[in-house]
Amino acid sequence: MSEVVGTTGRPPGGGAANRAGPIRGFMQATEIDARMLGMVLALAIVWIGFHIVSGGVFLTPRNLWNLSVQTSTVAIMATGMVLVIVSRNIDLSVGSLLGLLAMIMGALQTEILPSFVGYDYSFTWIIVLAAGLLLGALIGAVQGFVIAFLGVPAFIVTLGGLLVWRGAAWWVASGRTLAPLDSTFQMMGGGGNGSIGATMSWILGAIACFGIIFAIISSRRQRQRFDFPLRPVWAEVTLAIIGCAAVLGAVAVINAYPMPVGLARAYAAAHGIPWPEGGLSISLGIPIPVLIALGVALVVTFVATRTRFGRYVFAFGGNPEAAELGGINTRWIIMKVFILMGVLCGISAAVASARLNAATNSLGTNDELYVIAATVIGGTSFSGGIGTVPGAILGALVMQSLQSGMQLMGIASPLQNIVVGLVLVLAVGIDTAYRRRTA
Amino acid sequence: MAADSRTPLVEMRNIYVSFGGVHAVDNCTITLYPGEVVGLVGGNGAGKSTLMKVLSGAYRKDSGEILIDGKPVAIHNPRDAKALGIETIYQTLALADNVDAPANLFLGREVMTRWGTLHDVAMEAATRKVMGRLNPHFKGFKTPVKSLSGGQRQSVAIARAIHFNARILIMDEPTAALGPAETAQVRDLIKQLKKEGIGIFLISHELRDVFDLADRISVMKNGRMVGTVDRHDVDMDEVLGMIIGGTLPKTANVTNAYVEARP
Numbered sequence: 001m002s003e004v005v006g007t008t009g010r011p012p013g014g015g016a017a018n019r020a021g022p023i024r025g026f027m028q029a030t031e032i033d034a035r036m037l038g039m040v041l042a043l044a045i046v047w048i049g050f051h052i053v054s055g056g057v058f059l060t061p062r063n064l065w066n067l068s069v070q071t072s073t074v075a076i077m078a079t080g081m082v083l084v085i086v087s088r089n090i091d092l093s094v095g096s097l098l099g100l101l102a103m104i105m106g107a108l109q110t111e112i113l114p115s116f117v118g119y120d121y122s123f124t125w126i127i128v129l130a131a132g133l134l135l136g137a138l139i140g141a142v143q144g145f146v147i148a149f150l151g152v153p154a155f156i157v158t159l160g161g162l163l164v165w166r167g168a169a170w171w172v173a174s175g176r177t178l179a180p181l182d183s184t185f186q187m188m189g190g191g192g193n194g195s196i197g198a199t200m201s202w203i204l205g206a207i208a209c210f211g212i213i214f215a216i217i218s219s220r221r222q223r224q225r226f227d228f229p230l231r232p233v234w235a236e237v238t239l240a241i242i243g244c245a246a247v248l249g250a251v252a253v254i255n256a257y258p259m260p261v262g263l264a265r266a267y268a269a270a271h272g273i274p275w276p277e278g279g280l281s282i283s284l285g286i287p288i289p290v291l292i293a294l295g296v297a298l299v300v301t302f303v304a305t306r307t308r309f310g311r312y313v314f315a316f317g318g319n320p321e322a323a324e325l326g327g328i329n330t331r332w333i334i335m336k337v338f339i340l341m342g343v344l345c346g347i348s349a350a351v352a353s354a355r356l357n358a359a360t361n362s363l364g365t366n367d368e369l370y371v372i373a374a375t376v377i378g379g380t381s382f383s384g385g386i387g388t389v390p391g392a393i394l395g396a397l398v399m400q401s402l403q404s405g406m407q408l409m410g411i412a413s414p415l416q417n418i419v420v421g422l423v424l425v426l427a428v429g430i431d432t433a434y435r436r437r438t439a
Numbered sequence: 440m441a442a443d444s445r446t447p448l449v450e451m452r453n454i455y456v457s458f459g460g461v462h463a464v465d466n467c468t469i470t471l472y473p474g475e476v477v478g479l480v481g482g483n484g485a486g487k488s489t490l491m492k493v494l495s496g497a498y499r500k501d502s503g504e505i506l507i508d509g510k511p512v513a514i515h516n517p518r519d520a521k522a523l524g525i526e527t528i529y530q531t532l533a534l535a536d537n538v539d540a541p542a543n544l545f546l547g548r549e550v551m552t553r554w555g556t557l558h559d560v561a562m563e564a565a566t567r568k569v570m571g572r573l574n575p576h577f578k579g580f581k582t583p584v585k586s587l588s589g590g591q592r593q594s595v596a597i598a599r600a601i602h603f604n605a606r607i608l609i610m611d612e613p614t615a616a617l618g619p620a621e622t623a624q625v626r627d628l629i630k631q632l633k634k635e636g637i638g639i640f641l642i643s644h645e646l647r648d649v650f651d652l653a654d655r656i657s658v659m660k661n662g663r664m665v666g667t668v669d670r671h672d673v674d675m676d677e678v679l680g681m682i683i684g685g686t687l688p689k690t691a692n693v694t695n696a697y698v699e700a701r702p
């Protein structure tokens with residue numbers, strides 16, 4: 001290590017490099033976040049643990065495919081909850097808002113639009129989705145306005161929202177279930193035609209790899225242009241390899257899950273493929289809800305780290321007074337955070353109802369708790385100013401893995417709740433202790 | 440001084456600020472000319488920071504008038520003040536603790552790439568340049584300012600105030616946390632800025648600094664302006680008398696002394 005870490009020039013990660021072991025040296029050179037790595041390790045332990053105790057059914061393509069779909073709705077909302085909590089607020093209304101928006105989108109596509117354009121009109125899904133997102137933004141704006149401009153605490157406003165929007169969800173159709181949904185809209189849920197197939201999955205995987213490499217190279221170029229300290233080349237290469245391997249590995253696992261027989265038969269018939277003796281093994285590919293969640297995560301990460309708005313949200317969370325004195329329009333920033341949260345609830349509502357192929361007024365019940373839990377397990381701090389979107393996604397995965405794993409093992413649901421509750425407190429406890437030690 | 444024949448850069452007239460029943464600033468008038476340093480002194484709780492926060496947009500005045508270049512202006516928030524070229528180094532520094540020095544320096548005025556994203560590399564480069572002038576030993580451009588030392592944090596706050604071509608600079612105890620070398624650097628900086636025609640309000644408890652740097656000295660006590668004197672007309676004991684006892688020096692010409700009754 002001594003040739004990498006001289007006495008004068010420290011690597012950009014800083015810290016006590018001289019007494020570092022090889023692992024710490026590696027972490028510093030690659031600038032991998034230790035907390036994030038810890039979370040990945042925790043997830044790996046949960047997965048391997050369940051795999052062993054379930055007798056080898058947890059780490060199968062089928063289970064992982066399902067796990068990824070089940071995680072998407074909570075993951076989508078958790079990305080927004082990161083910004084909400086980073087800005088020292090809370091949103092307890094997301095589950096109810098999801099229910100209301102799902103009901104309104106359901107009514108729009110099963111009852112209102114069909115009376116004008118008939119069923120399964122080709123633009124129905126996009127009209128419905130646009131309406132849902134718009135309404136989500138509007139409701140988020142209303143809550144955000146009351147919080148930011150009228151000064152009512154977010155806890156109270158969104159607690160009210162929790163009750164109001166759930167009640168409103170019932171009123172949309174007097175408690176009836178609205179089904180079936182538009183067939184294109186349904187694809188957002190991941191069932192039936194809701195996956196993109198093996199070939200497209202590989203193509204997307206390849207694009208993602210190019211994206212990773214491009215990002216690494218362009219950031220290095222920029223730092224070079226300004227004569228800043230650079231990461232060692234081997235670290236950059238290692239990062240690129242790890243990133244690409246993770247992406248391609250995930251695609252390989254997803255693609256290893258074949259269509260169920262019924263679906264494969266229908267597919268073969270539709271494409272004029274003769275049905276062979278032993279059946280057909282056709283990959284479903286990446287489910288659309290997972291793609292939506294990944295897309296949302298990418299966009300919100302970008303917003304949080306690369307835009308003015310994101311910078312202000314974090315600065316406000318760190319020191320609200322400093323943000324105000326710095327000339328930031330802090331009220332407007334907070335209101336925008338809640339608008340974004342509302343839009344994300346709309347996306348989640350579309351995915352959740354599409355997955356069920358029905359809109360019910362109880363959809364999303366308790367989701368606020370799962371979303372908040374996923375966010376804080378993912379390292380977002382209630383004291384404000386600290387949190388990451390990828391962390392929240394990992395948090396959502398950990399939560400869903402625990403639940404699915406315990407379901408798989410037939411553990412009774414009261415005990416499941418106990419375990420999830422304990423893990424939540426434990427995770428945040430460990431994180432707090434870690435942060436105190438490194439701060 | 441001859442300064443009186445020119446239009447003041449800043450004129451705060453009959454400013455009142457009260458918190459609940461407390462008159463933190465009571466009918467204060469203070470002026471500042473281009474290229475001038477006005478030392479604002481007084482005991483703890485005299486109202487110095489409050490008066491200056493009215494100018495920087497952090498507090499609203501209850502009544503009174505602010506004129507910049509002789510024209511009345513409305514300052515409702517820090518954005519208004521910055522738009523008028525007023526920059527402030529707050530006594531509490533007002534840094535966002537969880538983000539790094541470049542992010543703090545450019546808070547509210549970020550450099551953007553042509554794609555509309557934060558240009559972090561450019562901001563870091565600019566920060567390295569400014570800090571080189573202020574505190575050459577400064578390190579930690581990528582760490583949250585929370586983990587910097589008190590003096591380093593103060594350097595960041597000073598850098599932020601001088602980087603954006605202020606016309607009016609408010610420095611509230613700018614060297615309270617600095618070591619001797621860094622303090623000397625800030626002193627040189629103040630002289631340099633003065634030469635560039637910037638007007639500076641300097642709040643300090645260090646009377647020697649005030650006498651070294653200021654052209655005029657304004658003294659506050661219990662929210663009221665005891666008076667403003669020319670640095671060359673008074674000695675340190677006379678200023679101390681103004682601060683502690685509110686007694687006016689016999690020989691010096693005193694302006695803007697407190698007058699009873701609201702207008």
Ligand SMILES: Nc1ncnc2c1ncn2[C@@H]1O[C@H](COP(=O)(O)OP(=O)(O)OP(=O)(O)O)[C@@H](O)[C@H]1O
Pocket residue numbers: 458461463481482483484485486487488489490530
């Ligand atoms: N935000 C506030 N709310 C209530 N009272 C305040 C506030 N800010 C200042 N005060 C009061 O106003 C008075 C003047 O305070 P100020 O901070 O202006 O004093 P100062 O002259 O800057 O003192 P120091 O030398 O200690 O910094 C004090 O009595 C203080 O308690």
Ligand SMILES: [Mg+2]
Pocket residue numbers: 487488489530611
């Ligand atoms: Mg003060």
